[in-house]
Amino acid sequence: MDLEEAFQAVGEFGRHQKRMVIILICLQIYMACQSMLIVLVGAVPEYHVEPVTEGGSVTRGVTFTEDVSSIVTEWHLVEEQAYKVNLAGSLFFAGVLIGNVLFGPLSDKIGRKPVFLTGLFFEVLFGYGTALAPSYEAFALSRLLVGIMNGGMALVCFVLTQEYVGKSYWAMTGTLTNMTFAVGISLFAALGYYVRPWRNLATVANCPGLLLFLLCVTLPESPRWLYSRGHMKQAEDILQDFGVRNGKGRISLKLRRTVSTSAPDASSPGVFQLVTHPILRWRTVVLMYVWYVCSLVYYGLTLNASEDKGNRYLSVAMYGLVELPAYPLCMYFMNKQWAGRRKSMANFLGFAGLSCLLKTIVPVSGFFLSATSLALMGKLMVSAAFNIAYVYTSELYPTVIRNAGLGVCSMSCRVGGILAPFVPSMKSLHASMPFIVFCLSGVSAGCLGLLLPETLNKPIAETLDELSSPIYHRILEPQVHLLEEKHLSDQKGEDSD
Structure with missing residues (x-):
């Protein structure tokens, strides 16, 4: 049988696949918090600049008239330094770009799961580095590194939500994934309202990633990727496990090896x-x-x-x-x-x-x-x-x-x-x-x-x-x-x- 027939036999979107997809979809909330972090931690409150006399010399002092905790108030990123806020946001997306280039093709070669888990682990690690950054330079570097790992992980996460289920459910899983990202933006705004110090906000927003990483370790490799690479036995084993966990019993599967399916040692x-x-x-x-x-x-x-x-x-x-x-x-x-x-x-x-x-x-x-x-x-x-x-x-x-x-x-x-x-x-x-x-x-x-x-x-x-x-x-x-x-x-x- 071909791959779509195998999915129909074991269940295109059974209860086991639903559990796996829910874990991956919940990751969108974590990714939304990381993507939108600069919106609140880089908030620019009302301020005014006035001359300050220190040791006989006159310098310009910044006084913030609004009680806001952000990287702007901590490192005085105003006027000629204001560009650094936008720069930090751009560095995150530059990192995502690098992650896409490095990790996207790599997951086609060595597999979805190892690339996905590696990216998620280091994103959580560097996310805590953002909250503990002692200077703007360290903060900007951490945002770049978080972006690289995010780019390596997020794309594979989306692909897995598609490849764990039958093709007829791709539109639904893809839509749920993106919808949850939107919910994550709103939840991040609510979190920012109750957790005002920016370092605390960065820490709390990063914590769900650690829990989700532990849950994602149990996920299997994509059977579609295994099939496309010619690993028929592994793909059959995973699909049979889907059938058992979906309540259909152990179904005998024999995937058809087509001439167009790559052999394991083929380029x-x-x-x-x-x-x-x-x-x-x-x-x-x-x-x-x-x-x-x-x-x-x-x-x-x-x-x-x-x-x-x-x-x-x-x-x-x-x-x-x-x-x-x-x-x-x-x-x-x-x-x-x-x-x-x-x-x-x-x-x-x-x-x-x-x-x-x-x-x-x-x-x-x-x-x-x-x-x-x-x-x-x-x-x-x-x-x-x-x-x-x-x-x-x-x-x-x-x-x-x-x-x-x-x-x-x-x-x-x-x-x-x-x-x-x-x-x-x-x-x-x-x-x-x-x-x-x-x-x-x-x-x-x-x-x-x-x-x-x-x-x-x-x-x-x-x-x-x-x-x-x-x-x-x-x-x-x-x-x-x-x-x-x-x-x-x-x-x-x-x-x-």
Whole structure:
């Protein structure tokens, strides 16, 4: 039997898989706290600068008029030192980018579980280093290291939530994963409200990671990865264990070894295939831009919450809670035949850009519409698009190179995250400049995403051979695949020459 038949036999989403997925989904709360940490620990309270006389010399002293504990108040990161707050946020996302590059392809070669556990262990370790940092330099270094481990762990975590279950449940597990991240943002805001000293907040926000690491040690390797690498016996053992724990008894399985399934000693596809393979090259270029825009708009709007007037904790919580309606919406649309993954993602990106454009022309406060409500609407729309992009991308890449593809796309995504903390500061050029950037980015990414093929109710390629097979192409949309087929024929022509 093939892999999908085996999942149907042992249970595509039985009680054992539900327990494993719940553990992985809960990790999103921990990751949300780490991603949003700088929003509260880098809060800038009201202050004024006045001359201070010390030893006959006059210096400029900073007096904070608001009772706030943050790295700004501890190390006086104001005026010419203010850039260091945004720099610390960008260093985290730069670290995530490095982690994607280093650990993503590595998990395709040596396995999901060892890379995942290594990244999580060191992220927790360096997270405590953030709370104990004696200086800004040590704090910034710890954020970079936390980001590297986060990038190595988070992507594999998402892939495991997909590969532990049958394909028909991928959209649901992917959506639950991203929805829990939004809940984590709101919980972090509530935590910050009750735990005000920034070092205590960093410590408490890091503690769940230690408990979750102990739970994750018991998780098995991905049976899909084992199958794609030709380790049939190990994959069969894990699937049989799924069947036993799901209450179906010990089911006899015999996975079919296809010619396209890699032997254990064969050289596996790597990141280089994303450039050389004509179909993957085109998909990767489009997806990298889509992920970049999703991250830029998503984190740009979220980090902008700390600059809103009023209660910063409520603002951060609202920017997390507003995402929750996005997930039922995208679940509904992305599973409808008339919408699917492609059209849903493109439309949500377009509407996110339109909301940001309207924010620049609507008054700050209004009876029906306000600038804040439109910014929240933009966050809702880009959250839906981001969620679809995760699920859609995992379906567009074959299993043998899925993590490498997701890693490259996530790398592009982190470039958006690196730039996001600095976009709100573009208000110094013009008040509407940040949202014009968000608008143009969202609309252009939505248009480009329409060039990708639809994957709803279509077969998922396990290997590169299946991706290039004529049968696979005939099942997918012919009109969208004309460009991919042309790239494939051009590549074959170059090889024959």
